[in-house]
Amino acid sequence: MKKLFTILGCIALFALTTTNVKAQNYKTGLGLGIDFGDGATLVGPSVRHHFSPKAALQGEVLFGGNSTIIQGFLQYNSSIPGAKGLDWYLGGGPSIQLYDGGSSFYLVPMVGLDYKFSGAPLALALDWRPRLYIGDNDSDFNAGRFGLGFRYTF
Secondary structure, three states, X not given: OHHHHHHHHHHHHHHHHOOOOOOOOOOEEEEEEEEEEXXXXXXXXXXXXXXXXXXXXXXXXXXXXXXXXXXXXXXXXXXXXXXXXXEEEEEEEEEEEEEOOEEEEEEEEEEEEEEEOOOOOEEEEEEEOOEEEEOOOOEEEEOOEEEEEEEEEO
């Protein structure tokens, strides 16, 4: 577990200190997040805030499958040359599932694309977000999870 936090810390430090090329396409986006794939489809509010030209935080509170999911992600992002408004991102973070009678903890890495529509305050994101369940006596990995975000940008 310490090794994972060390790796995530190194990614965060790299994202904070890398400032070449251009900044992100928007500062903050607020809207709807959808987590889908193997298992229940989850829907709820989502926010993504760029705190440096190459780093962002994304938070979501999602509902579905008789559960509430609270998750936060640190993301490194960069533009794609020749594709105005299109960025790629890489990151991850914790996810906590709350359900009747208990809770579960997951680690969620992610990689995806974020598109800011030119001339409109709208952004669309699509990512792959496999989930690693970490429990007391066992663990599980689900590679078939994806995220979709529709956000109003500021």
